[in-house]
Amino acid sequence: MGRRERKKAQTRKALADAAVRLFTERGYDNVGVRDVAEEADVAVTTLFKHFPSKEALIFDEDEDREAALVSAVRDRAPGQSILDALRSHLERTRMSFREDTPEFTALMTLVEETPALQEYLHRMWRRHETALAAAIAEATGVPEDDIRVAALARFAMESPGLAQGRENPRRALAEIFELLESGWKDSSA
Numbered sequence: 278m279g280r281r282e283r284k285k286a287q288t289r290k291a292l293a294d295a296a297v298r299l300f301t302e303r304g305y306d307n308v309g310v311r312d313v314a315e316e317a318d319v320a321v322t323t324l325f326k327h328f329p330s331k332e333a334l335i336f337d338e339d340e341d342r343e344a345a346l347v348s349a350v351r352d353r354a355p356g357q358s359i360l361d362a363l364r365s366h367l368e369r370t371r372m373s374f375r376e377d378t379p380e381f382t383a384l385m386t387l388v389e390e391t392p393a394l395q396e397y398l399h400r401m402w403r404r405h406e407t408a409l410a411a412a413i414a415e416a417t418g419v420p421e422d423d424i425r426v427a428a429l430a431r432f433a434m435e436s437p438g439l440a441q442g443r444e445n446p447r448r449a450l451a452e453i454f455e456l457l458e459s460g461w462k463d464s465s466a
Contacts, residue, residue: 289327291317296334301383305391306421310334314379332397335388343405345370350412359416363409363433364454371437406430432457 278286295316298306310331313325328334349366350359388394410430414421430455440449 292324293328293334293337301387334394335394336401339401343408346405347408347412350416360454360458367437368450406434
């Protein structure tokens, strides 16, 4: 990474860090983009060069996460199934962060209590799901509008949330992907 890219990344990080700090201290609705720009010591126009909206400041890794999710399918090892690639990726990225830090808890509380952030998160999540479904469709040669592709993308995206909070989240994630791989067998019939 060259000097210019490093500088851009530092500015972006300073803006995101300032936003999280100010939003969690004062409340999302009590902080404007001008406050965030001042805290990061940049102009408001610079803020908007890095982030398209106030909400995006909280989800600063949005594009990188989507690209990594799609890459997990497209760039998987030869012979590796899509489900194995997704499970490995989600285990590495979504199951590895610590939820019990005060900063993470404050951020999650902020998102849960702020309608604008909830709406942005929902739109972001659906974009990621759509991008994942497109990558799965491309990899399998089925049409993008195939309901099975959409369902697989949705279930894969939801799986870390289902696994979190379980006694053994990694095992729970593995069980979810085993179900996706083999399908549901109704033993009550």
